[in-house]
Amino acid sequence: MSEAARGSGAAGARPRFRNIDIGQILQYRLPPAGIVSILHRVSGALLFLFGLPFLLYCLQLSLGPDAAFAKFKAMVAQPFVKVVFLGLIWAYLHHFCAGVRYLLLDLHVGTEKDQARTSSFAVLAVSLALTLVFALKLFGAF
Amino acid sequence: MTTKRIVVGAHYGLKDWLAQRITAVVLAVYTLVLGLAVLAGPPLAQASWKALFSGPFIRVLTVLAFVALAWHAWIGVRDIYMDYIKPTAVRLTLQVATIVLLFAYVIWAANILWSI
Numbered sequence: 128m129s130e131a132a133r134g135s136g137a138a139g140a141r142p143r144f145r146n147i148d149i150g151q152i153l154q155y156r157l158p159p160a161g162i163v164s165i166l167h168r169v170s171g172a173l174l175f176l177f178g179l180p181f182l183l184y185c186l187q188l189s190l191g192p193d194a195a196f197a198k199f200k201a202m203v204a205q206p207f208v209k210v211v212f213l214g215l216i217w218a219y220l221h222h223f224c225a226g227v228r229y230l231l232l233d234l235h236v237g238t239e240k241d242q243a244r245t246s247s248f249a250v251l252a253v254s255l256a257l258t259l260v261f262a263l264k265l266f267g268a269f
Numbered sequence: 270m271t272t273k274r275i276v277v278g279a280h281y282g283l284k285d286w287l288a289q290r291i292t293a294v295v296l297a298v299y300t301l302v303l304g305l306a307v308l309a310g311p312p313l314a315q316a317s318w319k320a321l322f323s324g325p326f327i328r329v330l331t332v333l334a335f336v337a338l339a340w341h342a343w344i345g346v347r348d349i350y351m352d353y354i355k356p357t358a359v360r361l362t363l364q365v366a367t368i369v370l371l372f373a374y375v376i377w378a379a380n381i382l383w384s385i
Contacts, residue, residue: 171345179342179374187381189315190322196315223300226293233290
């Protein structure tokens with residue numbers, strides 16, 4: 128609520144929201160820790176909905192008989208599948224990095240405001256950088 | 270202060286919170302071990318990839334990782350339902366469907382590993 132109130136910027140009566148809708152949520156200006164937090168939830172949901180069945184399907188093909196392995200190689204060679212794969216890789220990496228941050232916060236490591244801000248940027252940067260490495264590998268740069 | 274306990278709630282204790290963190294550590298360790306095994310081994314080809322999952326030890330370890338994954342996902346997905354799905358009937362239906370799906374995924378994983 129306070130985020131939305133600050134977002135409106137004008138002096139005068141603070142807007143009071145009872146039932147928050149999507150339009151208001153999209154106007155929120157989240158701090159870095161908030162961005163990491165909502166992306167942790169979004170990436171977790173993506174991994175549950177798409178990542179887990181896709182991972183199992185890939186595992187089944189790649190560990191199956193020769194024909195299944197050939198099917199797996201042909202599937203992963205398609206650009207669309209590579210992009211989906213890369214999206215799920217990002218989701219896993221972000222969820223992993225943000226998860227490590229939360230485990231450390233639970234142990235009271237880095238709970239000071241500026242430290243928590245720095246670690247939020249680190250989570251976003253490290254997961255995106257690692258995603259880039261996987262992207263280069265996936266699209267055959269090395 | 271009283272707590273209104275509801276049937277589709279979070280079981281009101283430390284257990285789920287702690288289980289989510291323990292399974293997270295298990296999954297992180299498994300990810301790093303598997304990643305290192307892939308990086309340290311020969312360039313991945315069909316034979317070496319299959320060999321990696323052929324020992325009984327790694328198979329049991331991998332199924333345990335999938336159990337941890339299912340447990341971890343259950344707590345996270347349930348938390349999402351609790352935040353956004355308010356009608357009890359809808360939430361309970363989604364929860365049951367999620368549990369069934371996650372059990373099926375673990376069985377599928379074991380089946381894949383013992384079919385190599």
